[in-house]
């Protein structure tokens with residue numbers, strides 16, 4: 001009886017370890033941020049009311065296409081603008097600041113190589 005109990009404990013412990021490893025493996029699968037899946041919805045919901053084409057409310061450029069947004073990241077400081085704590089500099093213009101997880105998604109997009117899809 002004692003032996004059986006020990007075997008049972010070993011089996012249970014072994015199973016617990018295996019499923020833990022599976023979970024860790026899944027979270028390590030690469031999940032790259034793309035314009036189509038992740039970034040476009042954020043821009044559409046928060047920016048194109050002004051950054052349309054032609055732009056409105058004094059905005060200097062559209063953010064309607066992949067190339068528009070990529071160019072704004074590379075040459076117009078888009079990430080600094082959405083990350084700022086200065087309401088006079090922050091985008092969306094006049095605030096409020098985007099939720100942090102949306103800002104992080106755009107930062108991650110740049111880190112992943114500004115993929116279109």
Ligand code: HEC
Nearest residue numbers: 046047049050057058059060072076077078081091092093
């Ligand atoms: C209510 C209108 C409005 C909204 C909404 C808005 N913007 Fe703007 N944006 C402006 C205006 C006006 C300017 C020009 C004034 C300035 O630079 O602060 C501007 C400037 C910018 C610039 C700098 C461009 C340059 O060449 O210097 C960036 C980058 C930018 N916006 C990105 C965004 C992003 C990203 C969003 C959405 C998260 C957004 N904006 C939402 C009105 C808006």
